[in-house]
Amino acid sequence: MSTDSGVSRGLLSTLSGRELATYADRHRGSRAAYTRADHLFGRVPMTWMNKAAGHFPIYLDTARGNRITDVDGNEFIDFALGDTGAMAGHSPGPVVEAVTRRMADLGGLSTMLPTEDATVAAAELARRFGVPKWSFALTATDANRWAIRLLRAVTGRSKILVNSYCYHGSVDESLIVVGQDGRGVSREGNVGAPVDVTMTSRVAEFNDLAGLERELAHGDVAAVLMEPALTNIGIVLPDDGHLAGVRALTRKYGTYLINDETHTFSAGPGGATAFWGLDPDVVTIGKAIGGGVPVGAYGLADDLAEALAGRGDLDLIDMGGVGGTLAGNPVSMAATRATLTEVLTAEAFDTMIATASAFADGLIKIISGYGLPWSVSRLGARVEYRFTSPAPRNGTASAAGADAELEDFLHLYLANRGVLLTPFHNMALMCPQTTLADVNRHHEIFDAALTELTS
Incomplete structure (x- = not known):
């Protein structure tokens, strides 16, 4: 044996x-x-x-x-269900109906104009996750990328901290692991990294508050981007008190906290954030909220949204790097509204x-x-x-x-x-x-x- x-x-x-x-x-x-x-x-x-x-x-x-x-x-x-993308089930009836109505009856697959569906979806996300201001993307990867840019801008800090073997899509900053000597190194197989990942990122093991504090103490971390439980490397659950400790340390060192709920949404209607009573500055999510139609989203706490809105030097409208022409499109918004209000209840x-x-x-x-x-x-x-x-x-x-x-x-x-x-x-x-x-x-x-x- x-x-x-x-x-x-x-x-x-x-x-x-x-x-x-x-x-x-x-x-x-x-x-x-x-x-x-x-x-x-x-x-x-x-x-x-x-x-x-x-x-x-x-x-x-x-x-x-x-x-x-x-x-x-x-x-x-x-039981794969699109690795969470089909957590609502394949082709759920309310989503199919909403998307079909949008495409066939109302038309307008891509118009660069808002719809009321987005307003309803954002309000439902705010109710579930407790962060009030939301914006939409096409994937959780993009939602994470845009959140990272916003937090770098508002803090003036360059680095993002993640957990070793985390999963945040193909975000460049997340492809770092703890090496044998305890220091951060590029994750094996990282494809075409624009720079050495240690220039953009810091890393700590999940469930290691001492390691987290050691990295935050450098004073250059704009945000901790984390799943409340690791998922894509196998489910790794938090120790008792770990998530509260992360929140305390981020506040101590003036660092924002992003909860990536793309997979941990499985914890309940408000993901791990609601299930464990967490208080992040940003929530990112994707996959499941569209019932199989591509969508991502990020939610901002009030004080963060106000700080960003007051920055006249930031181009949040045209070429500032926080959007895409197809993001928030009518089809994705119809699917998200139907999924959240009628399927994943x-x-x-x-x-x-x-x-x-x-x-x-x-x-x-x-x-x-x-x-x-x-x-x-x-x-x-x-x-x-x-x-x-x-x-x-x-x-x-x-x-x-x-x-x-x-x-x-x-x-x-x-x-x-x-x-x-x-x-x-x-x-x-x-x-x-x-x-x-x-x-x-x-x-x-x-x-x-x-x-x-x-x-």
Whole structure:
């Protein structure tokens, strides 16, 4: 037996080979489509779609609720849900209706003019997250970039602090990790960095207040950009008192605090900010609030909005670097209003979180039954299983606990039996349509996989 994840590497290799052959046989149409895609860079619309355990991606035919059908006619229970982008479920009825009305009946896909939908959406975001002034983007990456520019402008400070192995989209400043000597270094694989990331950024481990204070004490950090819980490196939950400690330290050193709720929105209707009673200066969010239609947003505290509005030297209208022509477009705003007011409601979150709780409880029971050194973490409607125990407390430990071969095997085993997880990690997300029967089906397959792995 291996000591890293508690499974035999030889047996894992044998089982993985079998599952790869099954995957290739079940997805001949997808493989053919992938082979024909000569004019796509990497053969996919976006290169991250090559993160596929079966060596080629599944090609989509239809998607409704939490069900996906591929071009080969295979149906899947979808726990990936667009890595949060479809947390409202695929093509939710109210969103489809609102977007169709905007496009077909009212028209105006891109007009550079505001709509009342944006006013309603902003008011709902303000109510949920507790920051009153909102502006829209097309992605959370852009929302983070624009927030960073605003906070650099208002503080006159150059650096942004993030947590090691955080996820804030492709924001240049976020691609920094804690190196072996405890100092910040560029994250491995960083593509085309404009400058050495240590010139723009500082980094501290999640759940390390001493490390955070050491970096803030330099006095050059405009903002701490953080997820209230790490997600894309596997769910890493905050220690008791950690988030309060972050807020106290940012105030001590005159640094703004940005909560990136793009993934932690799974914690509840107001994300982790409302769930844990946080008080950030800025909230950024994307993906889920549009029900699958591209959108991002950032919200500003009153005092920050006033400070920015009073800066006549800042070009916030034309070429100041805080907007895009398509941001706030009528289609995105119609989708966001419908998602927030009709789909991802408080009642929907109650159901999703209860389902996720059952998912997590079942996983813990199954894993314990096999005596494997794994752990399970849950953040509202999001659940993750990890190949290490206890669960990691920071991003570096979480990255070190990864087991790519085992992860790919489990993803293949599940996919070959009609269940999808997020391809980047072992994350399962619940949407309003996810049922306990869906959870039980995952657990039945997962249990069977562990039986084979430990035989």
